[in-house]
Amino acid sequence: MKTVLAQLRRIDVRLVIAALFAITVLHIATVFTAPSLAMSSAWDRLAPALKANTMIVFPPVTPEAQPLPYLAPDARIAMCLFDTRQAPVALTASLPAPGWSLTLYDKNGLAIYTAAGRPDRPTAVSLLLVPDDDRFMGLTPEAQGLRSPRQNQLRVQALRGLAVLRAPDAGFAYRARTDAELNAAACQIQQPKP
């Protein structure tokens, strides 16, 4: 016991405090830099395979065609890589039943916007994705004294990211209907009206 106490007394307290401080600094630095240092984030995996501002319906997920880890074939997926640097992007989709969802992710995988299907009625989603900076996008129809064609359109500020439409796999009998709903979803650049 005395030996142990003698050994403990030999420990330099200042050194222990310095070590704890350095461990804390390294811990925080590691956690904060991990997202940017990740070698294969979802964005890195998907962006090269997607065409900008085009909704692409993915084939059913199989072991040979699994775009992301932990992505199960419990849902069919349509994705759009949106990029609003040149012009606003219009995004429309329908969420006819529970389990359906539309989520906009930024490059870090954080959801900017999300909508889920309801059991009582279909949910029609119409979004206008605009840049998140103070860019002049031209006069609005209302400012020009015109009736806006986008009355039920929600504006979402986002520069680049992924729009993911998930449709739950309800079984073989429903696949044609699910595919039709996914194919009806649109993601395209909003052309300025003359």
Place this chain on the structure above:
Amino acid sequence: MIRAIIDGTRAATARIALPQRVFASSSTNGRSWLTTLRGTRFWRHQVKKRIAALMRLATDWALFILVVLTGGFSSAYMMMDHGSTLTTLTSGPWSMWTATARPDADPYTRAHHARIGALPLPADIAETWIARADGAGDALHSSCDYEISVTAPAASWWSLAVFDADGRLIQNAAARYAFTSDTAAISPDGRAIALLSRSAGGGNWLPTSGAGNLSVVFTLIDMSVALGTGAETVDLATRVPQITAKSCR
């Protein structure tokens, strides 16, 4: 702090006297060759002492750096990989990151999902639970058979999928990878019972082939929460499926 440690070590080593007499010529001070030889030995001894002191200092610093690197990286890895009570909810073998994909997610949650490269449903609309062990705490492995009993809330959509330890789907001839509330066979008592086994089974059988360690993901979209008709408090123990090991080979 570190400067003080360095200064302290430097002061300790500086107290070691240099053999000044070695540098003096024997012809001028009249010392014999024996005295010079003894002086040389003394000088060598002093150099050895200095080198030993420097080695001690280098060893101390190497140990310090090793402790810092090990502690810093391992604690960050643990918090990013497994989470803590600050970032995850646990119920038996199941755990869920509570701020998954949310814009206000904490740095640990962001780092966790960036590292695994997944794109999970946001925690605002869905609960994504993952289990890597059975109810007894033993790691899920393809050499064992498991029964998973799902009792989900009535107004909900759920799915149960099995992956290998790295989140890859398990290749199997039956092309079965997941069941949902729409595709699973439901028992008369309202439960859905899935069987995880490498051997073919009836009902909601999910083949595990020879995948080794397994991870099971349970995704729940609870409409009662979205519609505001759910209960105020939720019993997590009954909310997540029960995993029971049946047999091992």
